[in-house]
Amino acid sequence: DTEVTQTPKHLVMGMTNKKSLKCEQHMGHRAMYWYKQKAKKPPELMFVYSYEKLSINESVPSRFSPECPNSSLLNLHLHALQPEDSALYLCASSPLDRGSYNEQFFGPGTRLTVL
């Protein structure tokens, strides 16, 4: 299995809602990533997990809360979002071999709309 899956594909939520995005991979990768992509822009890194521990938080607002419950799963919990948070949220995973090139595999994304 060489794919990263993301659910849901689309999500519409109000500013007071709490929702979660889910990402799963079964390639044995020990690094997982969340990216945010606005229309006509490149992806922007939000978080990196390595060995299920948060390694990078790119100064993301606390209304986004990542979680890595095991080596195959990555969640992004959303609470009190703003309309400007509407975007495509991409998950990726990669091996964690020190000193080696480690390709990132991307999921199809979750299209989030905040009303």
Next chain:
Amino acid sequence: AQSVTQPDIHITVSEGASLELRCNYSYGATPYLFWYVQSPGQGLQLLLKYFSGDTLVQGIKGFEAEFKRSQSSFNLRKPSVHWSDAAEYFCAVGSPSGGYNKLIFGAGTRLAVHP
């Protein structure tokens, strides 16, 4: 600081014509370089990568790229474009950190293909 520049925001070619997408990078050490393609509303798919060795790399879908250290460039080429190649193309440089690559993306080039 690392950066990636894609000078062409939008390119239009005729089906069957050749294609070259430009990418320039700024990076202190030997870079890990990537080209990704993204169809509308989809995730990113890796076309090809370079991290050492032969400076001309072959990728999927008939694409190739040439690494030129003297010009800090990693241009993507295809000899004959197909209508299905219409998409957004991102060049990225990988900044290794503890085993994972932090990807820095260029702004992207949108390719349109005329029949």
